[in-house]
Amino acid sequence: MEAEVEPMPQEPTHLVVMGVSGSGKSTIAELLRKRLGWDFAEADEFHPEANIRKMTQGTALTDEDRWPWLRAMQAWMTEHAAVGESTIVTCSALKRTYRDLLREADGVVLFVHLDGDPAVIGERMEHRSGHFMPKSLLPDQLNTLEPLAPDEGGIRVSIEQTPEEIANETLERLGLA
Numbered sequence: 065m066e067a068e069v070e071p072m073p074q075e076p077t078h079l080v081v082m083g084v085s086g087s088g089k090s091t092i093a094e095l096l097r098k099r100l101g102w103d104f105a106e107a108d109e110f111h112p113e114a115n116i117r118k119m120t121q122g123t124a125l126t127d128e129d130r131w132p133w134l135r136a137m138q139a140w141m142t143e144h145a146a147v148g149e150s151t152i153v154t155c156s157a158l159k160r161t162y163r164d165l166l167r168e169a170d171g172v173v174l175f176v177h178l179d180g181d182p183a184v185i186g187e188r189m190e191h192r193s194g195h196f197m198p199k200s201l202l203p204d205q206l207n208t209l210e211p212l213a214p215d216e217g218g219i220r221v222s223i224e225q226t227p228e229e230i231a232n233e234t235l236e237r238l239g240l241a
């Protein structure tokens with residue numbers, strides 16, 4: 065008689081929707097959350113008050129400002145993995161070293177880099193209301209950005225499509241559709 069084989073338990077997965085301010089992280093993550101039903105966190109919720117104040121006043125964050133914030137996100141991801149839960153997070157994750165830190169979370173960490181023409185991003189920031197991040201910080205975000213590399217685990221998706229198209233492409237290319 066054939067032995068019964070237990071299916072392999074699926075490892076928790078973290079989708080990190082990344083990119084510069086205004087690239088559409090919150091918009092796309094919300095669609096992914098609706099489709100996948102995974103727990104969701106916005107990186108901005110993890111910033112200490114001082115970081116938000118700094119950005120509101122038009123000053124870019126430094127590495128020192130960002131490390132505790134990234135560590136808090138990594139801990140949140142790991143807490144979820146510990147109870148078998150997958151997550152979706154938005155996080156600019158501009159530098160590879162920042163992504164290295166997030167990759168240390170337990171579970172599989174996949175990045176979705178929302179990538180596109182800075183002029184389109186600037187335009188979208190201009191028309192957005194009620195957000196603390198000034199458009200004047202976009203050049204610094206772009207200068208700091210190290211695009212997701214092919215060996216990092218994840219995909220780069222063009223933002224020059226509708227949010228629904230971006231979400232569909234993401235889920236299809238990651239095999240999550």
Ligand SMILES: Nc1ncnc2c1ncn2[C@@H]1O[C@H](COP(=O)(O)OP(=O)(O)OP(=O)(O)O)[C@@H](O)[C@H]1O
Nearest residue numbers: 085086087088089090091188192197223225226227
């Ligand atoms: N694919 C898209 N097409 C048209 N408009 C979009 C698209 N994606 C996002 N937007 C709009 O662009 C603006 C910026 O998007 P969003 O706030 O989601 O970006 P973000 O990356 O989360 O920004 P931040 O990091 O500053 O919080 C919003 O007004 C949003 O409605």
Ligand SMILES: O=C(O)[C@H](O)[C@@H](O)[C@H](O)[C@H](O)CO
Nearest residue numbers: 084085108125156157158197
């Ligand atoms: O790394 C950074 O400089 C910050 O995370 C910013 O990108 C903002 O937090 C965010 O994108 C604005 O909402």
